[in-house]
Every structure is written in structure tokens, then in C-alpha cells.
Amino acid sequence: MTSRGDSGIIVEPVARLIEELGKLPGIGPKTASRLTFFLLRAEEGQSRTLAQAILDMRERVTFCTRCFNITVGDLCLICQSQSRDQSKICVVEEPLDVLAIERTGSYRGLYHVLHGHIAPLEGIYREDLKIDQLLARVRSEPVDEIILAMNPNTEGEATAFLLLRDLAPLGVRVTRPARGLPTGGDLEWADPDTLSSAMEGRREL
Ligand SMILES: [Zn+2]
Incomplete structure (x- = not known):
């Protein structure tokens, strides 16, 4: 201004x-x-x-019809890739978080971008996020692990809690990155080494 x-x-x-x-x-x-x-x-x-x-x-640029990452065309480059592990889906809040995790080079699975987090005070509710689309993927794709990589802050925690509740009846393994990410921050600002070891040391919920 x-x-x-x-x-x-x-x-x-x-x-x-x-x-x-x-x-x-x-x-x-x-x-x-x-x-x-x-x-x-x-x-x-x-x-x-x-x-x-x-x-x-x-x-x-638009959003991938499968994982809602950014793309030109129908499917994003990660969804198109034959070399990605189809049994893992890492759930993140924003496309920028995909970039942050990709930069670590240590994750070879797929993603699902929620496009936000639960924040009732800001008027962002469950139906505003790509949660039903995630549940549909878990039902129809050969997934055996969902990694909840929300931002390490209050909204991220609330969103992960809600997702865990939604995913529980589907019988899929749900994990979270290990603690060690700076609390209150955004995934996109975490340094690649910290993020990489958090992803590798993920624990089951
Ligand atoms: Zn995709």
C-alpha cells in the first residue's frame, strides 16, 4: 500500500x-x-x-481431479507418475506443503490436498475441505497408510483429529509425522532435514 x-x-x-x-x-x-x-x-x-x-x-493451472494438487491438465505429475508408492497417501493442507515434502526427497507415496484446515471462527468447516474426496479415495484405491501431515498448530491438530475420526471406520492405518516440527509454524517453513526425519519417524495413531 x-x-x-x-x-x-x-x-x-x-x-x-x-x-x-x-x-x-x-x-x-x-x-x-x-x-x-x-x-x-x-x-x-x-x-x-x-x-x-x-x-x-x-x-x-488448475487442481488435480484425484489429489487436488496443482496441475496443468487432469492429473498432477505425482498422480501420473508410475514410480510412486500407490499404497500411501500423505494428507496436507495446501499445495505448498506438497512442495515442502517433495523437497525432502524422502517420501515416494501419493498426496491429498485438503485446501485448508478446520477453523470455525474463520468460517471454515469440514465441508469446505476435500475430506469426502479423501474418504472416497481410501474406499476405491489400494491404500494401506494415510499420513496426516497437517501444520503443527491448533487448526492443524483439530483437522487431524476430525480426519482420524472419519478414517477410523475404514480400517486404514493412520500415521502422523514424528514430533520435532516447530510448533505453531507451517509445514512449508520447516527445514527439509527436520521434515524428512519427521516423515521417516512417523507414528501410528
Ligand atoms: Zn494428483
Whole structure:
């Protein structure tokens, strides 16, 4: 966001880009200004490429019809892969968590992305998440282990508890990554080594 004081001295197209960049997570007004002035100095082609990359991402990327990870087309690259262990499904909150776990290189099973966590105070309930789709997969796919890799915080715990209750009647083994992930944080920020050993040391619920 630009302050009111800037509006008189910065021309509208520049002020507008600063404002838009400032809406992105982790980008404050100073960084937004720096990025804008960098693009202003750089070759025009760079702005064009960036703008096109953003549009392409929005237009072409959708969610996998099986696991709800990001994809271009019907199934994501992980679901398409012949080398993944089809008997394990790691349940995560967001597509970014898939990336975090993939970065460890130590997990070879499949995923299921819930697209959020239970948070009644924020108006996010069970039916807002891809939980029924997960249960349908457990019934129809050759799954023998579900790994609940929610974020190690209150909402993550509540979501895991609910999933455990839903999964119990299906007779599938349910595990959670070992403790050791920084509590209160997000999976995506855990360092790969910690995440890797948490995944390897998972315990049965
Ligand atoms: Zn998929």
C-alpha cells in the first residue's frame, strides 16, 4: 500500500503497481517500491514476460481431479507418475506443503490436498475441505497408510483429529509425522532435514 502522502508525487501507473505488489504476502511498501522501480529501469521485455507468466499461471493451472494438487491438465505429475508408492497417501493442507515434502526427497507415496484446515471462527468447516474426496479415495484405491501431515498448530491438530475420526471406520492405518516440527509454524517453513526425519519417524495413531 502506498501512503496518502505518495499519491501527489508518484504518477498513477507507478503508484498502482506499488499498490498491487504491496498486496502480496511478505511484500511491504518499501519492497513494492523497489520492485516497481527495478521494473521501470529494466528492459520492457522483462515486465512483459512477468505479466504474461502471471496470466498463464492463472489461466492454465488448475487442481488435480484425484489429489487436488496443482496441475496443468487432469492429473498432477505425482498422480501420473508410475514410480510412486500407490499404497500411501500423505494428507496436507495446501499445495505448498506438497512442495515442502517433495523437497525432502524422502517420501515416494501419493498426496491429498485438503485446501485448508478446520477453523470455525474463520468460517471454515469440514465441508469446505476435500475430506469426502479423501474418504472416497481410501474406499476405491489400494491404500494401506494415510499420513496426516497437517501444520503443527491448533487448526492443524483439530483437522487431524476430525480426519482420524472419519478414517477410523475404514480400517486404514493412520500415521502422523514424528514430533520435532516447530510448533505453531507451517509445514512449508520447516527445514527439509527436520521434515524428512519427521516423515521417516512417523507414528501410528
Ligand atoms: Zn494428483
